Amino acid sequence: MNAVLIAHRGEPVNLPENSLEGFRAVLEAGAHLLETDVQITVDGVPVLCHDPGLLKMTGHDLRVTETSWRDMRELPAGQAEQFGNHFPQVRIARLEDFVVLLGQWPQAQAFVEIKQESLDAFGVESVVYRVLEQLSPVHDQCVVISFNAEVVRLVKARIPSGWVLSEWSERSRVLAEQLEPDYLFVSRKRLPGEDKPLWPGRWQWAVYTVDEAAEVARQLSRGIQLVETNNIRSLLTTPDLSGTPNA
Secondary structure, eight states: OTTTEEEETSOTTTSOTTOHHHHHHHHHTTOOEEEEEEEEOTTSOEEEOSSSBSHHHHSOOOBGGGSOHHHHTTSBOSOHHHHTTSOTTOBOOBHHHHHHHHHTOTTOEEEEEEOHHHHHHHOHHHHHHHHHHHHGGGGGGEEEEESOHHHHHHHTTTSOEEEEOSOOSHHHHHHHHHHOOSEEEEETTTSOOTTSOOOOSSSEEEEEOOOSHHHHHHHHHTTOOEEEESOHHHHHTOGGGTTSTTO
């Protein structure tokens, strides 16, 4: 199952999300596919963070795009509200740090999502340039994804791309055909009923987030190729999935 399961932000049900510790743990457990999020600090440092703010990760009510890396790097990021004091050593990681880790696992692939808040703050071209520059040592292991169609247009000539759907609609289908991304990501909540076909195209389908083995099997059986999960180590050991198509 490691060929179809994507570790969504590492394993956020058990480990601080988007942490190097979380990604290292799932890689050691046999995960081959990772997903992480990138925001940009006020001084231009790409960091692994999903939310616009740092409250959930650090307990400090700061916005990433308004905070310097110098002020951010020593903040505890063990998500104390969720995990208590179990991860006192965890800090926010730079994309640069993630690249080093990925380079130690050459068989792994990472889906790197550029978040809209940073695009709004610093401009699409500037952010894409910074992210691609950071990923250059491991560019053959990376796919840049975004809800923003312009990001897909900019990166697809340099690196594999993925578009994350904000809606399931005819407008989105037409735009997907124009963009021709390598991957289409969609929330399981936005998918149509199983009696409706997935859009045909050159892309692979990825659905997020699915934490139960039975639902993983259902998604794969309808033609989804990749499944993001918050609970990858448990699913990797689930024997019920051993005969699933694409596994």
